[in-house]
Amino acid sequence: MAEKFPGNDVEGLRRLVRQVPVGHLAFVDKGNPRVLPIAIAAQDDDPPTILLHGSTGSHWLRLVATGIPVSLAVTAVDGLVVARSAFESSIHYRSAVMFGSCTPVIPEAREAVLELLTDALIPGRVAEIRRPHQRELAATLVLRMTIEEWSWKVSDGWPDDPADDVAGPAWAGVLPATVRYEQALDSPDLASGIEIPPSVARLLGSDG
Amino acid sequence: MAEKFPGNDVEGLRRLVRQVPVGHLAFVDKGNPRVLPIAIAAQDDDPPTILLHGSTGSHWLRLVATGIPVSLAVTAVDGLVVARSAFESSIHYRSAVMFGSCTPVIPEAREAVLELLTDALIPGRVAEIRRPHQRELAATLVLRMTIEEWSWKVSDGWPDDPADDVAGPAWAGVLPATVRYEQALDSPDLASGIEIPPSVARLLGSDG
Numbered sequence: 001m002a003e004k005f006p007g008n009d010v011e012g013l014r015r016l017v018r019q020v021p022v023g024h025l026a027f028v029d030k031g032n033p034r035v036l037p038i039a040i041a042a043q044d045d046d047p048p049t050i051l052l053h054g055s056t057g058s059h060w061l062r063l064v065a066t067g068i069p070v071s072l073a074v075t076a077v078d079g080l081v082v083a084r085s086a087f088e089s090s091i092h093y094r095s096a097v098m099f100g101s102c103t104p105v106i107p108e109a110r111e112a113v114l115e116l117l118t119d120a121l122i123p124g125r126v127a128e129i130r131r132p133h134q135r136e137l138a139a140t141l142v143l144r145m146t147i148e149e150w151s152w153k154v155s156d157g158w159p160d161d162p163a164d165d166v167a168g169p170a171w172a173g174v175l176p177a178t179v180r181y182e183q184a185l186d187s188p189d190l191a192s193g194i195e196i197p198p199s200v201a202r203l204l205g206s207d208g
Numbered sequence: 209m210a211e212k213f214p215g216n217d218v219e220g221l222r223r224l225v226r227q228v229p230v231g232h233l234a235f236v237d238k239g240n241p242r243v244l245p246i247a248i249a250a251q252d253d254d255p256p257t258i259l260l261h262g263s264t265g266s267h268w269l270r271l272v273a274t275g276i277p278v279s280l281a282v283t284a285v286d287g288l289v290v291a292r293s294a295f296e297s298s299i300h301y302r303s304a305v306m307f308g309s310c311t312p313v314i315p316e317a318r319e320a321v322l323e324l325l326t327d328a329l330i331p332g333r334v335a336e337i338r339r340p341h342q343r344e345l346a347a348t349l350v351l352r353m354t355i356e357e358w359s360w361k362v363s364d365g366w367p368d369d370p371a372d373d374v375a376g377p378a379w380a381g382v383l384p385a386t387v388r389y390e391q392a393l394d395s396p397d398l399a400s401g402i403e404i405p406p407s408v409a410r411l412l413g414s415d416g
Contacts, residue, residue: 020285021285021299022283022285022299022301024232024234024243024281025243026232026234026241026242026243026279027241028236028239028240028241031236031277032236032277032279032307033234033235033236033277033278033279034234034279034307035232035233035234035243035279035280035281035305036281036305037281037283037301037305039298039299069239069240069241070241071234071240071241071242071243072243073232073243073244075230075232075245077228077229077230079389080329080330080389080411082330082333082392082407082408084337084338085337085338085340085344086322086323086325086326086333086334086337086344087340087341087344087347087348089326089329089330089333090247091229091230091247091329093230093245095245097242097243097244097245099240099242114294115294117294118294118297121288121299122288122290122297125290125294125297126294128378128379129292129293129294129378130292130293130373130376130378132293132294132295133295136293136294136295139295140295158395158396158397159395161395161397165338166397166399167399168338169402170337170338170402170405171336171394171398171402171403171404171405171408172394172395172397172398173392173393173394173395173398173404173408174392174393174395175389175391175392175393175408175411175412176389176390176391176393177387177388177389178387178388178390179385179386179387180385180386180388181287181288181384181385181386182384182386183383183384184290184381184383185381185382185383185384186379186380186381187366187367187369187380187382188366189366189369189374189380190379190380190381191374191375194377194378194379195379196379196381197378197379199290200290200379200381200383203288203383204383
């Protein structure tokens with residue numbers, strides 16, 4: 001099916017990162033490629049600065065923090081395109097592939113960036129919880145990825161079958177995929193009487 | 209059967225690939241990393257051979273087909289871990305990161321591998337549609353990735369808050385994420401009287 005190349009959609013990328021909080025970060029290690037899943041958030045600049053974080057104990061994250069070239073992909077699978085042939089069948093997706101490098105966030109700015117990461121994953125959560133302890137901040141490596149180049153692709157069309165297949169007996173259509181948080185499960189150690197907070201209530205039933 | 213990579217959950221990887229039909233493939237291009245989303249399926253061997261395909265017009269896929277080292281990640285986001293602090297909050301996931309290289313599937317075997325890829329995405333679909341035309345097979349690059357090394361990680365626990373946070377007022381728990389196909393939309397060019405086929409009916413409401 002025809003893929004759209006509508007140019008790079010900055011607002012589309014920000015919405016994608018809000019809906020898909022895990023990207024795939026690739027880098028070169030001793031000449032070999034390595035790709036890792038990692039939680040991400042996007043700032044409001046253009047192109048967006050991407051925020052990443054992980055444990056200071058992560059060998060790979062420390063390597064990425066040295067500023068080596070990285071490539072980051074964020075992909076949403078939005079549905080299935082069921083065509084009348086295998087050849088025309090495909091996947092609805094939104095995909096951003098970015099190139100750039102990362103720098104560590106200085107200690108003084110780390111708490112603010114972590115707040116942004118937390119609220120990206122669970123909007124409004126920061127206001128409901130305590131501030132990070134110093135030892136937690138010290139154990140967290142926070143990186144900022146500057147995008148030097150990126151590409152944006154969207155596949156969102158109908159099956160594009162040739163006329164002889166359209167005239168045939170096979171069904172064709174699209175199955176949209178939905179991702180939802182349908183329930184909030186209390187932690188086994190939750191004290192009685194503590195209700196689900198507004199941040200969690202807003203996520204329930206929403207599709208991002 | 210003895211596992212070649214002890215600790216790695218081969219059946220878990222196969223289930224993951226069935227549920228998440230898009231992986232992220234990384235390779236090195238002129239010294240720089242590049243990662244791309246790509247539709248995948250897994251064969252039944254151990255470790256599974258991964259099947260990939262795309263257009264023969266794809267420069268990157270043709271580069272990968274030369275047998276350069278690749279790394280492939282497949283990740284499912286299974287939920288949010290909402291802890292009493294930002295530090296302990298995290299994501300439930302299943303992740304496989306694989307290393308190896310790809311070889312093109314010979315023309316005689318291409319149709320069978322494409323059938324496997326189609327039925328992996330839409331189980332039972334191959335029996336409902338016509339066989340591929342020769343020109344479709346000729347336009348499709350089909351690759352087999354041999355896994356030389358891989359790692360498997362799962363995060364599926366409850367929030368692990370320290371005692372002083374557990375004694376505090378904040379809620380903690382888990383929000384499982386569900387991915388579903390909830391409706392099948394007829395293609396605008398669908399002839400009247402053609403019903404949704406069994407393959408599509410089985411996908412509706414299922415969560416993989």
